[in-house]
Amino acid sequence: MTARLAEREGFAALVMRLRAEGVTNLDLLTAVEATPRSLFCPSHLSAYAYSGRTLPLECGAFMEGADLAIRVLDALKVKPGQRVLEVGTGSGYTAAIIGRVAERVLTIDRYKTLVTNARARLSELGLRSVVARQADGREGLTGEGTFDRILYTVALPEIPRQRVEQLVSNGIILAPLIEESGKTVMVRLTRIGSRFERQSLFEVPYLPADRGVAKFL
Numbered sequence: 001m002t003a004r005l006a007e008r009e010g011f012a013a014l015v016m017r018l019r020a021e022g023v024t025n026l027d028l029l030t031a032v033e034a035t036p037r038s039l040f041c042p043s044h045l046s047a048y049a050y051s052g053r054t055l056p057l058e059c060g061a062f063m064e065g066a067d068l069a070i071r072v073l074d075a076l077k078v079k080p081g082q083r084v085l086e087v088g089t090g091s092g093y094t095a096a097i098i099g100r101v102a103e104r105v106l107t108i109d110r111y112k113t114l115v116t117n118a119r120a121r122l123s124e125l126g127l128r129s130v131v132a133r134q135a136d137g138r139e140g141l142t143g144e145g146t147f148d149r150i151l152y153t154v155a156l157p158e159i160p161r162q163r164v165e166q167l168v169s170n171g172i173i174l175a176p177l178i179e180e181s182g183k184t185v186m187v188r189l190t191r192i193g194s195r196f197e198r199q200s201l202f203e204v205p206y207l208p209a210d211r212g213v214a215k216f217l
Contacts (some may be wrong), residue, residue, distance in 0.1 A: 085103060118132045
């Protein structure tokens, strides 16, 4: 089987599973189809690119299963023309998909290695709408203005106040929050004027966020 055929078959199987879970956003699925997931996962694990299996990355990070990655993006509800901040670049896969829908994506990670590798993959796909930068995801970003959507792929005890202040009215923050029970649940905050609507969605396996940028990796 050629790599292109394997990619097509993997995508087709993923779409069937996602539709069974109620994921039918055409813009999102079109972006997923145009983004070869095997490019972002370790080459020796490319056979599992479209599976629900968690795949290891450099710096102790991981790539969530394909089903979870798209469910998260579906919950983020990105629309054309929006500005999106992603905290936790990882492989760059989710940023690449968002970049095919949104106007601009800023994705940040504390590990230089992950950022460098993600930049190379994004460049290979010609995605100029996505900017990858090494930065501390738990601190504010000066000079970046506000965002329509903010996505965390690292777990937090609570959403930093700096991030809330960067969200526009009718904007959405999606973040894995660590509950007192020890479970990590994906939570969606929707800003409506000066108040927020909070929805707990589903459990996720994301790792806790570390403070600061990595000095050696």
